[in-house]
Amino acid sequence: MTAMATEPLEALLRQAFPNASELAVVDRTGTGDHFQVVVSDAGFDGLSLVDQHRLVYDALAQPLADGSIHELRIRTKGTA
Amino acid sequence: MSELQDRIKQIVENEPVSLFMKGTPQFVMCGNSDRALKALREAGAPITAVDILPDPAIRQELSALSGWPTIPQVFIKGELVGGADIVQELAETGELEQKLAEALGPDYRSAADARTVSVL
Numbered sequence: 001m002t003a004m005a006t007e008p009l010e011a012l013l014r015q016a017f018p019n020a021s022e023l024a025v026v027d028r029t030g031t032g033d034h035f036q037v038v039v040s041d042a043g044f045d046g047l048s049l050v051d052q053h054r055l056v057y058d059a060l061a062q063p064l065a066d067g068s069i070h071e072l073r074i075r076t077k078g079t080a
Numbered sequence: 081m082s083e084l085q086d087r088i089k090q091i092v093e094n095e096p097v098s099l100f101m102k103g104t105p106q107f108v109m110c111g112n113s114d115r116a117l118k119a120l121r122e123a124g125a126p127i128t129a130v131d132i133l134p135d136p137a138i139r140q141e142l143s144a145l146s147g148w149p150t151i152p153q154v155f156i157k158g159e160l161v162g163g164a165d166i167v168q169e170l171a172e173t174g175e176l177e178q179k180l181a182e183a184l185g186p187d188y189r190s191a192a193d194a195r196t197v198s199v200l
Contacts, residue, residue: 049166050148057149064149071112072150074165 004032004068009060016059017041021079033070038077045078052076085141087199088130092145093158095128096184100142100153105129105194112164116152117194119164119171125180126190130199138199156183 006025013023022040037056044052053074063069091098097120103109105117105127120127132138132151143149146160154161156179161167170176180188 049169050160050162053162053166054147061149075169 004063006035009035009037009063009069012059012063013037013039013056016055017043019043022077028071028073033068035069035071036073036075038075040077040079042079044076045080047078049076052078082141084135084137084199085145088138088141088145091128091130091197091199092155095155096157096188097125097127097180098155099127099129099194100132100138100151101129102131102133102151104131104196106196109133110151112150113152115164116154116167119167119176120154121194123171123176123180124189125176126184126188126192127194129194129196131196134198135200156180159183 006027009025010023013025017023017039020039020041022038024038026036028034028036039056053076056074056076057064060069060072064072099116099120101108101113101117103113108114108117132142139151142153146153148160148163150163152164154167161179167176170179
């Protein structure tokens with residue numbers, strides 16, 4: 001299992017949320033497997049936090065499934 | 081439905097507040113499980129904890145049931161409230177206490193510490 005840079009994750013999120021007003025991925029531990037992501041998107045407006053986080057999990061399904069993300073912290077915001 | 085799946089479902093649906101975590105409230109094995117536990121404790125929630133570590137099948141069946149990929153997972157009366165980030169965020173804004181009061185009644189606060197149950 002190789003450590004993952006933040007760029008591929010950012011690219012996956014950008015693909016899923018092309019109009020995000022804020023999108024950031026931080027490697028929390030510098031080890032390429034503990035990440036904090038922040039996404040603000042108008043598409044989140046009116047959705048519960050559970051559903052907002054589900055969309056982020058969906059976008060990162062591959063790296064979550066193959067184990068390259070060991071820990072993921074998520075912060076989502078609507079724009080309303 | 082497998083026996084394990086059935087047991088998980090029963091806990092999720094019947095316990096007022098269930099917390100599926102790594103380790104137990106007395107011996108937490110993961111920082112995220114700890115964050116969720118602390119947030120629930122601060123809100124005074126009556127917690128029923130399930131350690132998912134004894135058998136990988138627990139986590140598989142739980143995620144199949146909830147559609148949520150990570151641990152911890154918190155449910156209030158059968159409804160998935162979220163993982164550590166959401167529970168912490170809701171606790172900070174006071175929404176967690178509000179949710180608990182709505183689902184369990186205004187006298188939901190429990191003096192007892194978390195209890196742990198096994199699904200195996």
